[in-house]
Structure formats: structure tokens, C-alpha cells
Amino acid sequence: MPWSRLGGDxxxxxxxxxxxxxxxxxxxxxxxxxxxxxxxxxxxxxxxTDPLPGELATGEAERFLESVADFGRPxxxxxxxxxxxxxxxxxxxxxxxxxxxxxxLALAPAVSDALSESVLSRLAELGVSAMSxxxxxxxxxxxxxxxxxxxxxxxxxxxxxxxxxGLRVQVNTCAMRDNGHQLxxxxxxxxxxxxxxxxxxxxxxQGRGTGVEELTPEECEACAHFLYDAACRGLTxxxxxxxxxxxxxxQREAGAPPPDNALYRTLTATLQDCAGPPGECxxxxxxxxxxxGIAFVAYDxxxxxxxxxxxxxxxxxxxxxxxxxxxxPLFRDLRAPERFRGRCGACEFxxxxxxxxxxxxxxxxxxxxxxxxxxxxxxxxxxxxxAEA
Ligand code: SF4
Numbered sequence: 001m002p003w004s005r006l007g008g009d010x011x012x013x014x015x016x017x018x019x020x021x022x023x024x025x026x027x028x029x030x031x032x033x034x035x036x037x038x039x040x041x042x043x044x045x046x047x048x049t050d051p052l053p054g055e056l057a058t059g060e061a062e063r064f065l066e067s068v069a070d071f072g073r074p075x076x077x078x079x080x081x082x083x084x085x086x087x088x089x090x091x092x093x094x095x096x097x098x099x100x101x102x103x104x105l106a107l108a109p110a111v112s113d114a115l116s117e118s119v120l121s122r123l124a125e126l127g128v129s130a131m132s133x134x135x136x137x138x139x140x141x142x143x144x145x146x147x148x149x150x151x152x153x154x155x156x157x158x159x160x161x162x163x164x165x166g167l168r169v170q171v172n173t174c175a176m177r178d179n180g181h182q183l184x185x186x187x188x189x190x191x192x193x194x195x196x197x198x199x200x201x202x203x204x205x206q207g208r209g210t211g212v213e214e215l216t217p218e219e220c221e222a223c224a225h226f227l228y229d230a231a232c233r234g235l236t237x238x239x240x241x242x243x244x245x246x247x248x249x250x251q252r253e254a255g256a257p258p259p260d261n262a263l264y265r266t267l268t269a270t271l272q273d274c275a276g277p278p279g280e281c282x283x284x285x286x287x288x289x290x291x292x293g294i295a296f297v298a299y300d301x302x303x304x305x306x307x308x309x310x311x312x313x314x315x316x317x318x319x320x321x322x323x324x325x326x327x328x329p330l331f332r333d334l335r336a337p338e339r340f341r342g343r344c345g346a347c348e349f350x351x352x353x354x355x356x357x358x359x360x361x362x363x364x365x366x367x368x369x370x371x372x373x374x375x376x377x378x379x380x381x382x383x384x385x386x387a388e389a
Pocket of ligand 1: 347371
């Protein structure tokens with residue numbers, strides 16, 4: 001089947017169960033603080049040990065939570081991130097307020113002494129339905145990236161304790177040049193720990209991540225095909241800032257072969273050694289993208305289309321989050337793939353995938369530009385023969 005027929009039946013502005021991304025995000029990320037006890041090499045927020053001036057005060061944070069509830073029921077999922085959200089002394093009372101407002105809650109804490117067994121139990125009592133914990137390599141490889149000796153062991157222990165406390169734990173991995181070859185080992189670890197899913201984030205060079213090397217487009221393609229294979233071995237897999245994974249899933253399901261390159265062969269050989277034969281594919285290909293099903297509120301209340309797309313569109317101190325999400329021209333453009341440029345604009349998969357708007361912004365200064373990490377050359381782009389940026 002030609003790929004041009006594979007990309008066409010997907011409504012990008014629809015989420016699960018007919019959720020209309022034009023009027024309501026599925027995910028609102030709240031950077032509750034930039035304070036964090038860790039100093040990871042790829043940290044988007046360049047988090048520091050102390051809070052930055054201008055952080056939302058408790059009363060302002062409560063009003064922000066009310067503005068998330070204004071989207072109505074079912075509410076967007078509020079993903080509380082940082083920095084380390086546990087570095088906020090008022091976090092637990094704020095989560096209690098969010099629960100009382102009927103918000104669905106997820107938390108992305110750092111693994112530190114603050115993430116104790118009693119705190120995990122309290123989070124479960126407060127109705128935090130999901131938690132993400134980051135694992136970027138096996139043993140010393142993870143410690144190197146996170147900058148703390150012994151952190152890998154603490155992370156594996158925290159995942160187990162959180163699951164035992166009744167939380168649904170997703171493991172997050174940042175894929176970059178340093179650890180691409182470790183993906184099969186991380187996959188085996190995540191599956192062995194009984195995590196509910198694995199989310200692989202393709203590095204965006206922002207914050208401290210500007211000093212970290214990205215995967216090349218060919219390596220991204222190999223990793224995306226590997227992730228498809230991994231998703232056929234009993235673990236839900238999704239990507240962040242790697243929407244070309246959705247194209248790869250669609251192509252592989254239609255019988256397309258994987259790439260014939262050394263990295264893909266290495267990744268899958270290890271996968272077959274450690275994971276057995278393939279079964280049902282659990283690749284998660286929901287159509288969210290920065291500004292489309294996603295809004296991000298920074299520590300100081302600034303509203304962005306995503307955590308890796310730091311273009312200010314308003315501030316919850318002075319503007320309605322709902323109005324900004326629905327009506328701001330940038331949010332509207334980000335929901336209109338026919339406005340995308342370069343290969344993404346010409347691509348038959350643009351509704352399904354659309355490319356990373358954040359990576360386009362960081363590389364070309366244009367959030368509507370093409371995603372430079374994608375190796376795919378759409379037939380319409382080749383026949384157009386344009387050199388559009
Ligand atoms: S060219 Fe753009 S829209 Fe097409 S698959 Fe690649 S990233 Fe996605």
C-alpha cells in the first residue's frame with residue numbers, strides 16, 4: 001500500500017473518545033518549580049537547587065488549578081513536573097486542592113530522598129493516578145547522565161516502591177547519542193520492574209541539553225523501528241518529541257521493512273536475546289503534540305504550547321489558560337498541519353505525526369518548520385523539488 005494512503009485517515013484534532021483538541025487539552029503540564037536536588041546533563045529547565053524568583057505563590061497556584069478545572073469534565077490530566085515538584089513545600093496541599101477540583105493528576109518527581117515510601121503512599125491516597133520516573137541507562141551510564149553516583153539503584157528501588165504503593169508507574173528515558181545503544185537493556189529493565197509503560201523522549205537541545213549530542217536522523221529512524229519491535233514484546237511504548245514513531249508504527253503495520261543499518265541490527269539482536277518472540281503491538285500513537293492536546297505552564301505562570309517550545313503566549317496570573325489554549329494564534333497554527341513547512345508540510349503523515357514543533361523551533365527558529373530529526377522524505381516533497389526551509 002502506498003504510504004500516501006496510510007497517513008490520511010487520522011484526525012489530528014481528536015484525542016481519545018472523540019476528545020476535541022481544539023477546545024481542550026488532554027495534558028496540562030505544570031512546572032511547579034525549577035528547584036531540584038539533581039543536575040541532569042539534559043535538563044530542559046536547567047534546574048537549580050533553589051527556587052527561582054517569581055514562582056507562583058500558593059494562592060496563585062490554587063487559582064491556576066481552578067483554571068485547569070475550567071476546561072470542564074472530563075478534566076485534562078494535570079502533569080505536575082519541575083524541577084522536582086517535591087521541592088515545593090506546599091505540593092501536597094495543592095494536590096489535595098486539585099483532587100477536590102476533580103482534576104486527574106500525574107506527577108513527575110526526581111528520585112531523591114524526598115521521594116520516600118511515606119510520601120509515595122500519601123500521593124496514592126491523594127489520587128495521583130500515574131507517576132513517571134526517569135531511567136536513562138543501566139547502572140553507571142544512568143549515574144553519569146544524572147550526575148549522582150548510585151542513582152541508578154535508587155531509581156530502580158523507587159520504581160518498585162511506587163508500584164507497591166499502588167501508583168501506576170511509567171518509566172521515562174531520554175534517547176541521545178550517549179545511550180541510544182542502551183535502549184534494549186533499558187527496555188528489559190523497565191519490563192522486569194513491571195512498569196506500566198515506557199516513554200522515550202528524543203532529546204531537544206534546550207536548557208542543559210544544548211550541550212548534549214542528539215541522535216542523527218538515521219539513528220532516530222533505527223530507534224523508532226526498534227521501539228516498534230519492543231512494543232510488540234509486552235510493554236506499552238510511547239514517544240515524546242519523536243512523533244515520527246507514529247509514522248513508523250503505521251508503516252510497519254502495513255508490512256514495511258525496518259531499516260537495514262548497523263544500529264537497528266544491533267538494537268534488535270539484543271532485543272531478541274532478552275525479550276523473546278513478538279506478540280500484540282502496544283505502541284501508543286495518540287495524536288498529541290505541542291499546542292495540540294498539550295499546554296505547558298512554567299514555574300512563573302507563563303503559558304507555552306509545550307515544555308520544549310518556550311514561546312510565551314500569556315501568563316496564568318493575568319490571562320485565562322482556556323482562552324490562550326483555544327484562541328492564541330500560535331496554538332491555532334500548531335493545530336493546523338497544513339501550515340507546516342518543509343517536509344512536514346508536504347508529508348502524507350502530517351496529520352498523524354506532524355513532526356516535533358519544538359525541534360523545528362530550536363533548529364530553524366520556526367515552530368512550523370520541518371522536524372530535522374526525521375529521516376523520511378515524503379514523495380510529494382521529492383516531486384515538488386523545493387528547497388523550502
Ligand atoms: S516528514 Fe514530518 S510529518 Fe512526515 S513523518 Fe517526518 S516528522 Fe512526521
